[in-house]
Amino acid sequence: MHDIRAIRENPAAFDAALSRRGMAGVSSEILALDADRRAKIAAAETAQADQNRASKEVGAAKARGDDAEFERLRALVAEKKAEMARLNAEAAAQDEALRDMLMRIDNLPLDEVPFGKSEDDNVEVRRWGTPRDFDFAPVEHFDIPGVKPGMDFETAAKLSGSRFVVLKGAVTRVHRALAQFMIDTHVDAHGLTEMWTPVLVKEEAMYGTNQLPKFAEDSYQTTNGWWLIPTSEVTLTNTVAGDVLDEAALPLRMTAHSQCFRSEAGSAGKDTSGMLRQHQFEKVEMVTICTPETALAEHDRMTRCAEAILEKLGLPYRTIVLCTGDMGFGSQKTHDLEVWLPGQNKYREISSCSTCGQFQARRMNARYRPVKAEAGAAKLDFVATLNGSGLAVGRCLIAVLENGQQSDGSVDLPAVLHPYLGGRTKILASGDLV
Numbered sequence: 001m002h003d004i005r006a007i008r009e010n011p012a013a014f015d016a017a018l019s020r021r022g023m024a025g026v027s028s029e030i031l032a033l034d035a036d037r038r039a040k041i042a043a044a045e046t047a048q049a050d051q052n053r054a055s056k057e058v059g060a061a062k063a064r065g066d067d068a069e070f071e072r073l074r075a076l077v078a079e080k081k082a083e084m085a086r087l088n089a090e091a092a093a094q095d096e097a098l099r100d101m102l103m104r105i106d107n108l109p110l111d112e113v114p115f116g117k118s119e120d121d122n123v124e125v126r127r128w129g130t131p132r133d134f135d136f137a138p139v140e141h142f143d144i145p146g147v148k149p150g151m152d153f154e155t156a157a158k159l160s161g162s163r164f165v166v167l168k169g170a171v172t173r174v175h176r177a178l179a180q181f182m183i184d185t186h187v188d189a190h191g192l193t194e195m196w197t198p199v200l201v202k203e204e205a206m207y208g209t210n211q212l213p214k215f216a217e218d219s220y221q222t223t224n225g226w227w228l229i230p231t232s233e234v235t236l237t238n239t240v241a242g243d244v245l246d247e248a249a250l251p252l253r254m255t256a257h258s259q260c261f262r263s264e265a266g267s268a269g270k271d272t273s274g275m276l277r278q279h280q281f282e283k284v285e286m287v288t289i290c291t292p293e294t295a296l297a298e299h300d301r302m303t304r305c306a307e308a309i310l311e312k313l314g315l316p317y318r319t320i321v322l323c324t325g326d327m328g329f330g331s332q333k334t335h336d337l338e339v340w341l342p343g344q345n346k347y348r349e350i351s352s353c354s355t356c357g358q359f360q361a362r363r364m365n366a367r368y369r370p371v372k373a374e375a376g377a378a379k380l381d382f383v384a385t386l387n388g389s390g391l392a393v394g395r396c397l398i399a400v401l402e403n404g405q406q407s408d409g410s411v412d413l414p415a416v417l418h419p420y421l422g423g424r425t426k427i428l429a430s431g432d433l434v
Helices: 004-009 011-019 026-063 067-103 153-160 169-188 203-208 233-238 292-313 359-364 393-404 415-421
Strands: 123-128 193-195 244-246 252-261 280-290 317-321 333-341 346-355 367-369 384-392
Touching: 004 011, 004 026, 011 026, 026 067, 123 292, 169 193, 169 252, 169 280, 169 292, 169 384, 169 393, 169 415, 203 233, 203 359, 233 252, 233 280, 233 359, 233 384, 280 292, 280 393, 292 317, 292 333, 292 346, 292 384, 292 393, 292 415, 317 346, 333 393, 346 393, 359 384, 384 393
Parallel strands: 193 252, 244 367
Antiparallel strands: 123 317, 252 280, 280 384, 317 333, 333 346, 346 384
């Protein structure tokens, strides 16, 4: 959410930043509503002062026997009381409307983010690894002979409909091993704190990480008001909602492996084959809570944590900076990691790491107490929040299977997974793990 005071102080800068995201002249509507709201608050305060003054004079008029003045003042008290109630109600409604407006406006991109209108304008910053030179035509994950017995879309459709999968046998074990490997690496090598959080959350949590109010159709809500999380970014970030943290305790670096749920609204006909885009999937998420001044350094650090997973798995990838037209709603700057999928002969997104600045913290009222050298209490400030995939487990499974496929229909598995598989190293064309 945006700071209304910052918009009042420099509307031109606010509009200039949003214009890079394709939004023009937004501040005028915001400031008009804000000015009317503030005028009603001021008028309500004046009406209250008039009421208080008249209330004091009522007794004096009664004491001196001035019945006419007494009745006039009593009527004035009632009139000002009603006027004050009306103005306060109107101001409260406008305050809610202003808050809703500010919550629906995209975060401001950092100046260093490249300008662009679509993914075609994203900027590649580095690559790692060389795509394997196959001596046969590689196929997509669901067509690999050794994978077919363990990836059942027909049964999933019978159970739940399209965009679900039932994993079986060897494929299931590799999927589980990947998640465990990711968590262990983030905890042991990267120093993140492992968390386990609910997948059902209150509406306030979804507001806090900007899934609501603008993107309600992208998530699932239960009949009693809970929301199924689209990612554990929601729960991890909201652990500090309403808190005041000491600067000395920052940064907080967290990770969690969870089920995730997305309706995929608006993606009809997109990536319908295989398990690339599912309604239910698993992800290892990373979240950092830090000071605003350290957010960019933490963003680079988080990106490296995600890259390290791909490198340990031996999966070629590229890192790109998203342009202003392709960034997520709450992001100030985003790095996407795209892994090489030989079955599609292209790089596909497997991680997105974003710094949100104080955008989410303002929505959650998550603050910290800065350490100050000078005497006196330090003024509270909003923390900065970051989130990133470390990684999407299903998409990582796809990459491992496609990059490891062999001409005989088997799949060679990355060496780092062997300990998690009881020393087994490959999936045979029959679907057996050996």
